[in-house]
Amino acid sequence: MDPPLKGNRDMTQFIEQIMFALMLSSTYALIAVGITLFFGAINIVHFSHGDVAMLGAFLGIIFYGLFGFMGLWENIPLWLMTMVIFLLVFIVIGFLGTFFERTVIKPFRKSPLLMVLVATIALGIVIRESVRLFYPQGSNPQVFPKILPQVNFEVGHLILRFDHFIILIISFLLIFFMFLFINKTKTGLAIRAISQDIEAANLMGINSDIIIAITFLIGSMLAGLAGILIGSYQTIVRFDIGLMGGIKGFSAAVVGGLGNFYGAIVGSLILGFIESLTSAYIPGGAPYKDVFAFIIVIFFLVFKPSGILGRRAPIKI
Amino acid sequence: MFEIGLLIFIETLFFVLVYLFIILEKTYSILGILGGIILLSILINKVNRLHSFLSECFSKYKTIAILYGIIFILALPILLWEYPYQIFILFNAGLFAILALGLNWQIGSTNIVNFATGASFATGAYTSALLSIHLGLSFWILLPIGGMAAAGIGFILGLPCMKAKTYYLSLVTIAFTLIVYLLLNNLRWTGGPDGIADIPFPKIVNHSFGSPIRLFGLEIPFQANFYYLAIFLVALTFFVDKRLRYSRIGLAWNAIRNDEVAAECQGINVTYSKVMSFSLNFFFDGVAGTLFAFCMSHISPESFTFNVSVTVITIVIVGGMDNAVGILFGALLMTLIPEKFQVFQNYRMLIFGFIILIMLRLRPKGLFPQTVRKYD
Numbered sequence: 001m002d003p004p005l006k007g008n009r010d011m012t013q014f015i016e017q018i019m020f021a022l023m024l025s026s027t028y029a030l031i032a033v034g035i036t037l038f039f040g041a042i043n044i045v046h047f048s049h050g051d052v053a054m055l056g057a058f059l060g061i062i063f064y065g066l067f068g069f070m071g072l073w074e075n076i077p078l079w080l081m082t083m084v085i086f087l088l089v090f091i092v093i094g095f096l097g098t099f100f101e102r103t104v105i106k107p108f109r110k111s112p113l114l115m116v117l118v119a120t121i122a123l124g125i126v127i128r129e130s131v132r133l134f135y136p137q138g139s140n141p142q143v144f145p146k147i148l149p150q151v152n153f154e155v156g157h158l159i160l161r162f163d164h165f166i167i168l169i170i171s172f173l174l175i176f177f178m179f180l181f182i183n184k185t186k187t188g189l190a191i192r193a194i195s196q197d198i199e200a201a202n203l204m205g206i207n208s209d210i211i212i213a214i215t216f217l218i219g220s221m222l223a224g225l226a227g228i229l230i231g232s233y234q235t236i237v238r239f240d241i242g243l244m245g246g247i248k249g250f251s252a253a254v255v256g257g258l259g260n261f262y263g264a265i266v267g268s269l270i271l272g273f274i275e276s277l278t279s280a281y282i283p284g285g286a287p288y289k290d291v292f293a294f295i296i297v298i299f300f301l302v303f304k305p306s307g308i309l310g311r312r313a314p315i316k317i
Numbered sequence: 318m319f320e321i322g323l324l325i326f327i328e329t330l331f332f333v334l335v336y337l338f339i340i341l342e343k344t345y346s347i348l349g350i351l352g353g354i355i356l357l358s359i360l361i362n363k364v365n366r367l368h369s370f371l372s373e374c375f376s377k378y379k380t381i382a383i384l385y386g387i388i389f390i391l392a393l394p395i396l397l398w399e400y401p402y403q404i405f406i407l408f409n410a411g412l413f414a415i416l417a418l419g420l421n422w423q424i425g426s427t428n429i430v431n432f433a434t435g436a437s438f439a440t441g442a443y444t445s446a447l448l449s450i451h452l453g454l455s456f457w458i459l460l461p462i463g464g465m466a467a468a469g470i471g472f473i474l475g476l477p478c479m480k481a482k483t484y485y486l487s488l489v490t491i492a493f494t495l496i497v498y499l500l501l502n503n504l505r506w507t508g509g510p511d512g513i514a515d516i517p518f519p520k521i522v523n524h525s526f527g528s529p530i531r532l533f534g535l536e537i538p539f540q541a542n543f544y545y546l547a548i549f550l551v552a553l554t555f556f557v558d559k560r561l562r563y564s565r566i567g568l569a570w571n572a573i574r575n576d577e578v579a580a581e582c583q584g585i586n587v588t589y590s591k592v593m594s595f596s597l598n599f600f601f602d603g604v605a606g607t608l609f610a611f612c613m614s615h616i617s618p619e620s621f622t623f624n625v626s627v628t629v630i631t632i633v634i635v636g637g638m639d640n641a642v643g644i645l646f647g648a649l650l651m652t653l654i655p656e657k658f659q660v661f662q663n664y665r666m667l668i669f670g671f672i673i674l675i676m677l678r679l680r681p682k683g684l685f686p687q688t689v690r691k692y693d
Contacts, residue, residue: 108677121432122674125673129664130667243495
């Protein structure tokens with residue numbers, strides 16, 4: 001068989017990189033969407049949203065081990081157990097995120113922005129350190145179990161990984177459902193109302209307190225699942241991936257326009273592509289990929305702080 | 318005369334308790350001393366007659382009280398001549414005090430939450446270390462150079478940030494700290510993860526800072542040299558803070574904190590004030606960094622992580638936003654207590670996180686909130 005032409009090989013490598021970038025972007029999007037949603041709803045930035053995702057990954061590991069301990073892996077097919085794990089993490093992290101909101105964010109709702117900001121960062125620290133200290137061997141990287149099928153399928157000369165593909169599909173579906181929820185349901189309408197003007201929404205009979213809790217529920221659910229997906233493709237998780245992850249999610253949301261749902265997706269795409277392409281195609285660039293991503297973020301913050309899709313909001317007097 | 322006597326008595330009581338706290342090792346004794354200090358403070362606060370009486374005495378004989386305090390601080394290494402590590406802890410407290418006083422200008426006065434202390438600290442340390450090793454410059458020149466290098470970085474960071482609002486600004490500072498840490502870890506000329514070693518000790522008139530001080534027949538460990546230098550720099554920073562607070566810049570900062578739009582309408586150049594706060598804060602962080610590098614004689618990126626920024630922020634929040642004395646206390650607390658309770662070393666960050674949350678809920682202005690400005 002002829003060896004593939006060099007052009008062909010570069011091409012296939014390029015397409016594989018694109019696939020990877022898409023998948024990376026989709027995981028960032030899951031976190032960014034949550035952050036932008038929270039900002040839209042109650043005008044705060046949840047700096048520890050990434051750590052909520054990290055909790056999702058660790059919870060996935062715990063459940064996997066638990067099921068193994070209960071001997072369930074032999075009897076029940078892999079895909080069913082995987083879906084059960086997804087569902088469980090989805091629900092548990094959703095409520096955990098809401099719990100965090102009730103205890104740490106709600107008390108500061110009337111306080112100056114400074115305090116909420118520091119409070120969420122402190123919350124992130126507490127979460128990170130708790131995992132580091134109380135999870136066995138917490139400070140070491142943990143291996144994430146292979147719960148997605150590890151097959152590759154070939155299209156011509158392309159070798160695409162099935163699990164990357166699944167991650168992409170799941171993220172896409174989740175974001176799509178979230179989009180439907182926000183735009184087509186009554187609760188979604190309430191969330192949008194609160195983003196526009198919380199007092200007017202209250203006057204209209206919307207219980208803003210409960211709606212905010214629901215917002216955090218959905219956002220944290222997505223984050224929890226993002227954690228599992230990230231764990232699946234990186235196969236190694238550490239207690240501090242939440243810090244970087246949260247910052248990248250926030251950066252993605254900001255680049256796209258904070259408060260704007262589509263903006264979160266656009267921003268995640270930009271960030272994901274920059275990160276993976278610079279790491280692949282700039283020689284010796286891999287350890288600096290975060291630096292490139294942040295430089296782009298700083299560039300946006302300086303020249304277009306409202307993001308790509310955001311509106312320039314006048315300062316309220 | 319009786320009042321002076323009482324004042325000196327209470328101060329001595331405090332000093333003795335603090336001294337014992339520093340040197341005792343057993344957990345129970347430490348807890349006991351801590352309990353004693355807290356009890357004393359509560360007693361003075363709650364018993365109104367005692368409180369007003371002491372306040373009167375203090376304001377009447379302020380000079381004597383402060384002088385006594387200064388004598389104690391200067392004499393401390395002599396009293397601790399058998400405990401070099403404790404002197405080193407106090408030196409650390411001094412470093413954090415400088416960092417926190419600088420950060421206070423941004424958080425307490427101008428309401429900019431700056432998480433880049435780790436980065437500015439690193440800039441000062443690495444700049445002076447590299448210059449010392451490659452160019453052989455003396456420590457005393459490097460102190461201001463390290464400060465200015467960090468201030469330059471602060472200026473560069475501050476300028477583009479001025480368009481950004483609160484959250485974005487904090488995000489940029491966090492990202493900046495992480496980037497600096499990444500760069501320090503990966504670039505070859507910063508030494509990578511091993512850092513820079515063999516930084517020489519400073520010298521003053523033939524007395525190297527690495528050799529112990531010989532005084533009254535006692536040999537005081539060499540850490541005392543750095544302790545005195547740190548105390549001097551803390552005093553300098555404190556003095557600068559005081560001057561700034563009552564200057565146009567300090568007023569401008571507080572005005573910006575209260576209402577940025579109104580401040581701008583009043584004619585205050587908001588951008589200039591904010592960039593000044595960045596540069597000044599970073600300058601002192603750089604100076605502290607230089608001091609740190611020359612005391613440790615070996616620096617690595619591990620000392621300049623995001624955790625450093627968090628620790629300094631904790632000090633500012635706990636000690637009191639915009640209150641210099643409170644911050645000094647906060648720095649002392651946050652350095653001494655984790656060191657004494659060694660069993661909590663691992664839990665340090667977790668405890669700091671909880672402390673921040675609790676303080677924000679219960680006493681958001683800090684243990685010692687900002688005193689009302691005196692207009693005289």
